Amino acid sequence: MVDETKEGSGSSFWMEIPPAAVAATDFDRINRALKAAARIPVIAFGRITPAQRAEDLLRAGEADMIGWARQLIADPQTPNKLKEGRPDLIRSCIACNDACTYQTAQEKGIRCVHNPSAGRERHFNERTLIPTSRKRKVVVVGGGPAGLKVAEIAARRGHKVALLERSRELGGQVNLAARQPEHAVVGEVTAYLEAQLGELGVEVRRGVDATAEALGALRADAIVIATGSEPNLPKANSGAGALSAALGLHVVPDIPGLDLRFVVSCDEVLSGSVHPHGKVVVIDGNGDWEAAGAAEFLADLGCEVELIASHALVAEDLDGGARTLFHRRAAIKGMRLRTGCVLLEIGERRVQVAAAFSSGNDAGWGKYVLIPSDVQWIEDVDWVVPVIGRRSREDLFLELKSSADFEGVEILRVGDCVAPRLIQSVIMEAFDLARTL
Numbered sequence: 001m002v003d004e005t006k007e008g009s010g011s012s013f014w015m016e017i018p019p020a021a022v023a024a025t026d027f028d029r030i031n032r033a034l035k036a037a038a039r040i041p042v043i044a045f046g047r048i049t050p051a052q053r054a055e056d057l058l059r060a061g062e063a064d065m066i067g068w069a070r071q072l073i074a075d076p077q078t079p080n081k082l083k084e085g086r087p088d089l090i091r092s093c094i095a096c097n098d099a100c101t102y103q104t105a106q107e108k109g110i111r112c113v114h115n116p117s118a119g120r121e122r123h124f125n126e127r128t129l130i131p132t133s134r135k136r137k138v139v140v141v142g143g144g145p146a147g148l149k150v151a152e153i154a155a156r157r158g159h160k161v162a163l164l165e166r167s168r169e170l171g172g173q174v175n176l177a178a179r180q181p182e183h184a185v186v187g188e189v190t191a192y193l194e195a196q197l198g199e200l201g202v203e204v205r206r207g208v209d210a211t212a213e214a215l216g217a218l219r220a221d222a223i224v225i226a227t228g229s230e231p232n233l234p235k236a237n238s239g240a241g242a243l244s245a246a247l248g249l250h251v252v253p254d255i256p257g258l259d260l261r262f263v264v265s266c267d268e269v270l271s272g273s274v275h276p277h278g279k280v281v282v283i284d285g286n287g288d289w290e291a292a293g294a295a296e297f298l299a300d301l302g303c304e305v306e307l308i309a310s311h312a313l314v315a316e317d318l319d320g321g322a323r324t325l326f327h328r329r330a331a332i333k334g335m336r337l338r339t340g341c342v343l344l345e346i347g348e349r350r351v352q353v354a355a356a357f358s359s360g361n362d363a364g365w366g367k368y369v370l371i372p373s374d375v376q377w378i379e380d381v382d383w384v385v386p387v388i389g390r391r392s393r394e395d396l397f398l399e400l401k402s403s404a405d406f407e408g409v410e411i412l413r414v415g416d417c418v419a420p421r422l423i424q425s426v427i428m429e430a431f432d433l434a435r436t437l
C-alpha cells in the first residue's frame with residue numbers, strides 16, 4: 001500500500017518512479033482523490049499499465065489526461081496502438097528502471113531494456129529498417145529474448161523465418177525470472193516478442209529438438225543459434241555439454257562440494273524441478289535478480305533462507321528502489337542477509353564462508369589480491385543454491401559450425417549462447433545481428 005506521508009519524497013523515491021514491486025493500481029486512489037478535489041484538469045500518473053488502463057481511467061472520469069514517461073520510452077507508439085485497437089502489440093514498460101533511470105542517473109542517454117531504439121532511434125529503429133534485397137530462409141533455434149528478437153527483426157526485413165523452441169513455452173530464462181516474487185511483469189518482454197512473431201507470420205515450432213539432422217532437413221540459408229545459457233555448476237549440462245567441455249570451454253569454479261546432491265541451481269529451484277526445504281543458503285555472486293529472486297521464492301515456500309553476497313550489498317546491481325523494497329521484504333520474510341562474504345567450500349550439511357577482504361596482509365602483492373579472512377562454517381544446512389555465474393549452451397553452434405553438411409549455410413549465434421548477459425544486452429545484440437542477415 002502507498003504510504004501517504006511519503007509519496008514521492010526524496011526518502012521514498014521508489015514512489016516517484018515506482019519499480020515493479022509497487023502495484024500498478026496503487027496510485028489509482030490518489031489520482032481519483034485529486035480529480036475529485038481539483039477544479040483544474042488532472043493528469044494521472046504512476047505505473048498506468050497495462051496501457052488499456054489509461055482508457056479505463058479516462059472513461060471512468062478519474063483523470064482528464066494520462067501522464068506516461070517510461071511507457072513511452074518502452075513504446076512511443078503506445079497511444080497509436082491503443083487508437084488502432086491493437087493493445088496486444090504494445091511493448092509494456094516492465095518498471096525495471098534498469099536502463100532508463102539507471103542511465104539518466106549517470107547523466108547518460110536514455111535507454112530501455114527491451115526497446116533498443118530508445119535513445120538510439122537513428123541506429124536501431126523498427127520503423128526504418130531496410131528491407132532485405134535477397135529474401136532468405138532463416139531458422140532461429142531458441143525462443144528466449146535473443147532468439148525471439150532475431151526472428152522478429154529478420155521477419156520485418158522480409159526474410160522467411162522459422163523459430164524452433166525445445167520446450168512447449170517461448171520465453172527461455174525470462175519465464176523463470178517471472179516466477180520470482182514481485183517480478184512477474186518481466187514476462188511482458190517475451191510476451192511482446194511472441195505477439196510480434198504472430199503478427200509477422202513467423203513459423204514457430206515448440207517442443208522441437210533441433211538436432212543437426214533436423215536442421216539440415218530444413219535447408220535454411222542462415223541458422224541463428226540462440227540456445228541460451230545455464231548455471232555454471234558441475235551438474236547442469238543440458239546443452240552446454242560434452243562438446244564444449246571437451247574443447248575446454250567449461251571452467252567451473254574451483255569450490256569443493258559444488259557437486260554434492262543438495263547443491264542445486266536457481267534454475268532448478270524456480271522451475272520447480274527440485275523442492276528445497278529447511279535451511280537453505282543462497283550465494284549471490286552476481287548482484288542481480290537471479291539470487292535475490294530465488295532466495296525470496298524459497299522464503300515464500302517456507303524455507304529458512306540465508307543469502308550471502310560477496311558485494312557490499314545483496315542484490316547490489318538492482319535499481320535502488322527495487323533493491324530497497326527487496327530488502328524490506330527480506331526483513332519481513334525473516335531472510336538473513338550477509339554481505340562482504342565469499343563461499344569457500346561446501347561440506348556435508350555445512351557451508352564454509354569467509355569475509356571477502358582481509359586487513360591482515362597489506363604488504364607486497366597482498367594489498368592487490370583478495371585474501372579471505374574470518375573463515376567460518378554455517379552448520380545444519382539442508383540445501384545450497386550457488387548463483388555464481390552461467391555458461392553458454394553452445395554445443396549445437398560448435399557442431400554446426402564444424403560440420404561439412406552445413407557448408408554454404410550461414411551459422412550464427414546470439415545472446416547468452418555467445419556470453420551470458422542481461423536482457424538489455426542480448427536484445428540489442430539480436431537486433432544488430434538481424435540487420436545483417
Ligand code: SF4
Pocket residue numbers: 070071073074092093094095096097098099100101111112113114115
Ligand atoms: S528500462 Fe525498464 S523501466 Fe525503463 S522504460 Fe524500459 S521497461 Fe520501463
